[in-house]
Amino acid sequence: MAYSNKVLDHYNNPRNVGSLDKGAQNVGTGVVGAPECGDVMKLQIQVEGDRIVDAKFKTFGCGSAIASSSLATEWLKGKTIDEAMQIKNTQIVEELALPPVKIHCSVLAEDAIKSAIADYKKKQGAGQP
Amino acid sequence: MKLPIYLDYQATTPVDPRVLEAMLPYFTSQFGNAASRSHAFGWEAESAIEKAREQIGALIGASAKEIVFTSGSTEGINLALKGVAEMYAEKGKHIITSQAEHKAVLDTCKHLEKRGYEVTYLQPDKTGRVSVDAVAAALRPDTILVALMWANNEVGTLNPVREIGELCHAKGVLFFTDGTQAVGKVPVDVEADHVDLLCVSAHKLYGPKGVGALYVRRKNPRVRLVAQMDGGGHERGMRSGTLNVPGIVGLGKACELARAELVEESKRTTALRDRLERKITAALDFVHLNGNREHRLPNCLNLSFAFVEGESLIMGINKLAVSSGSACTSASLEPSHVLRSMAVGDDLAHSSIRFGVGRFTTDEEVDFAAEQVIAAVKRLRELSPLYEMAQEGIDIKTVNWQASNH
Ligand SMILES: Cc1ncc(COP(=O)(O)O)c(C=O)c1O
Numbered sequence: 001m002a003y004s005n006k007v008l009d010h011y012n013n014p015r016n017v018g019s020l021d022k023g024a025q026n027v028g029t030g031v032v033g034a035p036e037c038g039d040v041m042k043l044q045i046q047v048e049g050d051r052i053v054d055a056k057f058k059t060f061g062c063g064s065a066i067a068s069s070s071l072a073t074e075w076l077k078g079k080t081i082d083e084a085m086q087i088k089n090t091q092i093v094e095e096l097a098l099p100p101v102k103i104h105c106s107v108l109a110e111d112a113i114k115s116a117i118a119d120y121k122k123k124q125g126a127g128q129p
Numbered sequence: 130m131k132l133p134i135y136l137d138y139q140a141t142t143p144v145d146p147r148v149l150e151a152m153l154p155y156f157t158s159q160f161g162n163a164a165s166r167s168h169a170f171g172w173e174a175e176s177a178i179e180k181a182r183e184q185i186g187a188l189i190g191a192s193a194k195e196i197v198f199t200s201g202s203t204e205g206i207n208l209a210l211k212g213v214a215e216m217y218a219e220k221g222k223h224i225i226t227s228q229a230e231h232k233a234v235l236d237t238c239k240h241l242e243k244r245g246y247e248v249t250y251l252q253p254d255k256t257g258r259v260s261v262d263a264v265a266a267a268l269r270p271d272t273i274l275v276a277l278m279w280a281n282n283e284v285g286t287l288n289p290v291r292e293i294g295e296l297c298h299a300k301g302v303l304f305f306t307d308g309t310q311a312v313g314k315v316p317v318d319v320e321a322d323h324v325d326l327l328c329v330s331a332h333k334l335y336g337p338k339g340v341g342a343l344y345v346r347r348k349n350p351r352v353r354l355v356a357q358m359d360g361g362g363h364e365r366g367m368r369s370g371t372l373n374v375p376g377i378v379g380l381g382k383a384c385e386l387a388r389a390e391l392v393e394e395s396k397r398t399t400a401l402r403d404r405l406e407r408k409i410t411a412a413l414d415f416v417h418l419n420g421n422r423e424h425r426l427p428n429c430l431n432l433s434f435a436f437v438e439g440e441s442l443i444m445g446i447n448k449l450a451v452s453s454g455s456a457c458t459s460a461s462l463e464p465s466h467v468l469r470s471m472a473v474g475d476d477l478a479h480s481s482i483r484f485g486v487g488r489f490t491t492d493e494e495v496d497f498a499a500e501q502v503i504a505a506v507k508r509l510r511e512l513s514p515l516y517e518m519a520q521e522g523i524d525i526k527t528v529n530w531q532a533s534n535h
Contacts, residue, residue: 003444008444011441011444011445014512017511017512019517031514033530034530035475035476035479035515035525035530036474036475036476036479036530037475038438038439038440038464038475038479039438040514040515040530041514042514042517058512058513058514058517059512059513059514060436060437060438060512060513060514060515060516061438061441062438062440062441062444063440063441063444065438065441066441066512
């Protein structure tokens with residue numbers, strides 16, 4: 001299988017690998033996929049005000065899945081929550097030139113973003129008196 | 130050391146220079162058609178063909194007359210299964226095989242099912258082995274054929290061929306075994322092993338691609354086949370088509386070399402295989418051997434690296450030519466049907482790599498390969514949320530995964 005240069009770049013130099021404190025009130029964590037399916041993405045955002053100031057990921061999956069989640073963390077940093085909600089898997093497909101069999105990797109990355117945001121919002125909701 | 134390093138000897142092998150040398154005259158000066166009976170060109174070709182038949186027969190304990198030339202194992206399998214099914218349809222329409230067979234067997238069986246045959250697909254054990262008891266339990270009065278591979282191409286597991294052959298002969302059922310990976314690697318003797326039909330493919334044993342042979346037993350019992358390719362009636366009417374003389378000469382020479390060198394080569398590849406495993410497992414934890422430690426090809430090592438996905442690992446070891454049982458390397462997005470049939474767990478199936486060593490593999494290459502694998506697995510585990518969970522003491526089997534249905 002031939003990979004685009006961008007996929008190779010993210011695979012060889014993944015951005016924002018790591019973990020944030022999942023217990024922190026201003027950290028949202030999304031874990032999507034399943035080991036039996038060959039992909040699991042963990043994506044975390046740290047939010048100040050309504051802006052994402054940090055994002056981290058860890059991914060079990062093929063090179064395209066690693067690249068999709070790495071790219072997602074790059075895009076998330078500096079965005080507001082509302083802006084982050086606008087990120088679409090098709091943009092990831094385009095940016096990384098993913099072939100059709102790898103589109104599910106981009107879908108998973110979008111799911112991971114939505115899931116991290118939902119977790120953050122849930123924490124904020126729970127924090128209200 | 131030349132890069133990339135070839136560690137995919139189950140996929141195919143390079144042609145041995147001695148084999149190539151034997152073949153070359155048959156492309157140019159000795160180019161005759163083996164079926165030409167009227168001149169020296171034909172006679173020369175025919176005698177080369179007959180010599181190859183002897184060489185192949187000698188390697189597997191058959192007589193030259195029992196060898197039918199084919200284009201490879203896919204054809205040999207098709208001819209054996211369809212040919213027997215058609216010939217013996219009146220006796221019965223039941224066939225026994227296993228879920229871990231090569232696609233050429235499984236898809237041929239599916240084809241036969243559409244034609245009204247019934248096929249039992251035995252599930253192998255966790256090591257990929259089918260027991261003789263499982264075969265015995267599946268036999269029926271209308272069973273005409275048992276088709277079970279000698280050695281599995283993904284995990285290298287060897288089936289108990291002799292026991293299965295004995296059982297089949299005792300019950301009057303024909304026994305076909307796919308010898309593609311086994312012939313030339315482990316001792317094969319169709320008499321002692323009670324095999325009725327066996328396929329060989331030259332490119333798996335240092336011969337050229339596109340040529341193979343089917344052994345068809347001539348006595349006790351005499352096996353009859355309905356030809357699947359009609360034409361000039363070559364190969365005793367079982368397989369028409371002008372013979373691929375240079376290819377067949379290459380197959381013959383490859384068999385001669387395999388026979389002469391089998392014992393020594395098997396020792397050497399076993400040592401290489403085990404050296405690779407030792408180095409890898411000394412440096413990494415959570416490494417799982419797929420296959421059967423005791424009953425295994427000398428040159429095949431299939432490992433699962435837990436918490437690391439196979440395709441990403443292959444990207445990380447791009448200086449090595451290996452295969453993965455992971456979904457992503459196939460068009461289907463399903464992990465290997467062999468690992469699935471062994472119920473190793475889909476997560477481990479996605480993490481599997483097959484390393485195949487062979488005649489031209491060196492210690493230096495194995496050491497380099499081990500280093501590459503160790504470094505890539507370590508790096509990818511740093512990236513893996515599953516490894517992180519494992520280290521936090523979370524059993525990933527107990528997690529309620531929200532898998533998406535994409
Ligand atoms: C076990 C087994 N059977 C059959 C085949 C098909 O052989 P061929 O490539 O000669 O058609 C292969 C090779 O891929 C194999 O490994």
